[in-house]
Amino acid sequence: MxxxxxxxxxxxxxxxxxxxxxxxxxxxGRDVTVSAVLAVAAFVPAAALVWLTYEMAKQAYxxxxxxxxxxxxxKTFTLGNLYGGTPIVHHGYQAxxxxxxxxxxxxFGTVVSSAIAVVVAVPLSVGGALFxxxxxxxxxxxxxxxxxxxxxxxxxxVFGLWGVFTFGPLMSxxxxxxxxxxHIPWLSGSPGAGQGLLTxxxxxxxxxxxxxxxxxxxxxxxxxxxxxxxxxxLGLTPSETxxxxxxxxxxxxxxxATILGLGRALGETIAVLIISGxxxxxxxxxxxxxxxxxxxxxxxxxxxxxxxxxxxxLHALGEVGLVLLLVTLLANLGGRFLTRRFSVGGLPxxxxx
Amino acid sequence: xxxxxxxxxxxAVALAACGSSSPTSSSTSTTSASSNTSNSVTxxxxxxxxxxxxxxxxxxxxxxxxxxxxxxxxxxxSNITLAPAPGGSGKGISDAIAGTVQxxxxxxxxxPGQLTQNPGLMNVPIVVSAQAVNYNVPGVSNLKLTGDILAxxxxxxxxxxxxPAIAAVNSGTRLPSTKIVPxxxxxxxxxxxxxxxxxxxxxxxxxxxxxxxxxVTWPAVPGELTANGNPGMVQTCKATPGCVAYxxxxxxxxxxxxxxxxxxxxxxxxxxxxxxxxxxxxxxxxGSANVPDNLAQPLIYxxxxxxxxxxxxxxxxxxxxxxSADLAKAIRTFLSxxxxxxxxxxxxxxxxxxxxxxxSTVVPKVKVAIAKIxx
Numbered sequence: 001m002x003x004x005x006x007x008x009x010x011x012x013x014x015x016x017x018x019x020x021x022x023x024x025x026x027x028x029g030r031d032v033t034v035s036a037v038l039a040v041a042a043f044v045p046a047a048a049l050v051w052l053t054y055e056m057a058k059q060a061y062x063x064x065x066x067x068x069x070x071x072x073x074x075k076t077f078t079l080g081n082l083y084g085g086t087p088i089v090h091h092g093y094q095a096x097x098x099x100x101x102x103x104x105x106x107x108f109g110t111v112v113s114s115a116i117a118v119v120v121a122v123p124l125s126v127g128g129a130l131f132x133x134x135x136x137x138x139x140x141x142x143x144x145x146x147x148x149x150x151x152x153x154x155x156x157x158v159f160g161l162w163g164v165f166t167f168g169p170l171m172s173x174x175x176x177x178x179x180x181x182x183h184i185p186w187l188s189g190s191p192g193a194g195q196g197l198l199t200x201x202x203x204x205x206x207x208x209x210x211x212x213x214x215x216x217x218x219x220x221x222x223x224x225x226x227x228x229x230x231x232x233x234l235g236l237t238p239s240e241t242x243x244x245x246x247x248x249x250x251x252x253x254x255x256x257a258t259i260l261g262l263g264r265a266l267g268e269t270i271a272v273l274i275i276s277g278x279x280x281x282x283x284x285x286x287x288x289x290x291x292x293x294x295x296x297x298x299x300x301x302x303x304x305x306x307x308x309x310x311x312x313x314l315h316a317l318g319e320v321g322l323v324l325l326l327v328t329l330l331a332n333l334g335g336r337f338l339t340r341r342f343s344v345g346g347l348p349x350x351x352x353x
Numbered sequence: 354x355x356x357x358x359x360x361x362x363x364x365a366v367a368l369a370a371c372g373s374s375s376p377t378s379s380s381t382s383t384t385s386a387s388s389n390t391s392n393s394v395t396x397x398x399x400x401x402x403x404x405x406x407x408x409x410x411x412x413x414x415x416x417x418x419x420x421x422x423x424x425x426x427x428x429x430x431s432n433i434t435l436a437p438a439p440g441g442s443g444k445g446i447s448d449a450i451a452g453t454v455q456x457x458x459x460x461x462x463x464x465p466g467q468l469t470q471n472p473g474l475m476n477v478p479i480v481v482s483a484q485a486v487n488y489n490v491p492g493v494s495n496l497k498l499t500g501d502i503l504a505x506x507x508x509x510x511x512x513x514x515x516x517p518a519i520a521a522v523n524s525g526t527r528l529p530s531t532k533i534v535p536x537x538x539x540x541x542x543x544x545x546x547x548x549x550x551x552x553x554x555x556x557x558x559x560x561x562x563x564x565x566x567x568x569v570t571w572p573a574v575p576g577e578l579t580a581n582g583n584p585g586m587v588q589t590c591k592a593t594p595g596c597v598a599y600x601x602x603x604x605x606x607x608x609x610x611x612x613x614x615x616x617x618x619x620x621x622x623x624x625x626x627x628x629x630x631x632x633x634x635x636x637x638x639x640g641s642a643n644v645p646d647n648l649a650q651p652l653i654y655x656x657x658x659x660x661x662x663x664x665x666x667x668x669x670x671x672x673x674x675x676x677s678a679d680l681a682k683a684i685r686t687f688l689s690x691x692x693x694x695x696x697x698x699x700x701x702x703x704x705x706x707x708x709x710x711x712x713s714t715v716v717p718k719v720k721v722a723i724a725k726i727x728x
Contacts (some may be wrong), residue, residue, distance in 0.1 A: 082567075083464045303541030304443050
């Protein structure tokens with residue numbers, strides 16, 4: 001009776017023990033085990049990231065030493081002559097005769113295709129999500145929402161096949177031709193056969209729209225109806241409500257969803273491999289030209305790199321992978337930083353009206 | 354007493370088996386290989402005692418032929434199952450080196466670097482194949498091309514079918530001014546190896562530039578397309594008017610059935626030929642006069658009025674030391690079956706893929722290599 005009475009009186013620890021020690025003494029064996037298991041589970045992703053980065057760096061190290069800063073200033077990535085010639089030696093590491101490793105065109109391709117994909121996808125996703133959340137009658141919302149979620153689950157390789165067999169050729173005959181006819185610099189030139197930067201960026205956009213749209217739709221649904229009703233009561237039209245109330249309310253969430261989509265676009269491998277045209281060592285001169293990204297480049301060159309008897313080709317691909325990893329991490333961290341900055345405003349109700 | 358008799362019987366059988374296989378054991382055959390003249394080595398083959406599955410991966414040019422051999426091989430030797438897979442010659446070589454598969458199929462022989470890095474790794478030719486150049490130019494048939502023109506097309510220097518260089522070798526044929534769309538392989542490919550070998554042999558700029566290999570640094574050509582595997586090349590070319598693509602002969606029947614034309618290529622003697630059994634055999638015979646013991650021999654751009662210029666040995670890349678006696682025996686048996694004119698190299702199997710059998714001068718050296726595969 002007294003023990004339970006002591007436990008029931010919360011304020012003030014019993015004499016001699018800190019609150020923490022008292023709490024610890026109250027834990028059962030099961031509590032401790034569960035805490036330990038959860039701690040391990042929480043630790044695993046961080047450990048995986050650290051281990052992955054370490055292993056990539058280890059694999060890339062010979063190439064980092066061999067290439068030096070030329071990796072970031074050279075446009076050429078070539079495995080060299082694997083069938084003859086004496087291997088070249090640089091800083092103690094061997095590579096095939098004539099081999100040169102530069103990441104610039106890959107980096108350009110990754111950044112530009114992802115940027116175009118995000119620029120195309122965000123207005124479509126936000127607009128679509130707004131429409132689904134606010135304008136569509138409730139009975140249709142479920143079905144249309146399901147479409148969106150299902151689209152997010154379609155494997156990338158299916159998008160790649162669709163892009164190379166249907167979407168690319170169709171667009172090169174219609175949309176791209178009209179765009180090229182406008183003669184805007186960099187947006188003109190031969191539309192080609194459908195394998196190129198614009199096709200790949202558009203397919204990437206289609207892939208990331210479901211991610212951004214379904215997250216944004218949930219966010220829009222979470223805007224308190226009272227806030228929106230207040231705006232309507234003040235005489236705002238639906239589009240003004242959306243612009244001044246709904247969207248600013250979830251601004252941070254939209255940014256976070258965009259970062260998620262950007263992450264997927266940066267790392268997309270197989271779809272880009274199929275529809276990008278895999279052009280090496282060149283910057284696309286027009287938006288229709290073939291190009292290559294870091295992820296697709298690694299996948300395309302890997303088999304050839306494995307036949308390099310000096311092993312330097314594999315290390316060079318590891319270095320490309322390390323750069324891709326760092327770019328993705330930077331994008332994520334940068335996004336988080338921006339999100340935190342944006343969210344310092346509190347509720348935007350009363351702003352801008 | 355009975356146990357002693359049994360033991361003696363087993364011992365006698367074992368001794369007899371050892372005795373019959375000793376002439377072909379690896380230690381003796383290495384010395385006999387260099388002095389090999391008339392008497393050919395007969396590798397020890399037969400049905401292994403336990404069921405063995407031989408995994409193969411690699412060349413998509415060789416793959417249809419291996420698929421054909423699976424059933425007759427299993428019928429003749431019930432304990433051997435061959436499991437081939439495509440993936441490209443580069444993958445075949447790297448898988449064989451890594452040990453992921455027992456056999457690597459490759460249109461390309463091993464490089465000197467690979468041979469040095471992996472002592473005991475061999476490339477064993479089993480058939481002779483070739484490569485055609487297909488095109489999709491509506492209204493044009495009987496197109497003639499040279500290696501020099503192809504090198505310029507794949508370098509972006511010749512961009513239209515009506516270019517004077519192409520017209521010069523096709524007098525009498527009306528060529529449209531359609532844009533040329535070159536198609537190349539994106540996977541690490543033996544077809545790329547033999548095609549770029551041909552380009553290197555006929556165009557010095559290409560030889561000093563991209564050179565040859567299963568993966569090369571292709572010059573950037575606006576509008577160039579990429580494809581995976583020989584069937585991918587056929588599909589992409591079919592869907593693209595104006596395309597030119599290099600396709601292995603085993604995919605030629607499908608290429609022609611979808612309406613792609615097969616170009617006549619200029620050989621070293623100056624004549625224009627297409628890949629037929631006669632032209633391929635002529636090139637193989639001309640090129641097999643001096644095959645090195647390690648069997649790494651190109652057959653590109655050979656002499657001879659009838660020789661087709663893009664011909665190659667189809668190699669099986671295999672380690673000479675295998676993990677078990679049964680596996681080694683199974684591999685020796687499969688390879689011997691593949692080169693046997695009454696087995697895998699019979700006309701019915703070869704003609705389906707437009708391959709030809711190994712020249713008779715090469716067969717003894719191949720058998721010596723097969724005999725080196727031991728546990």
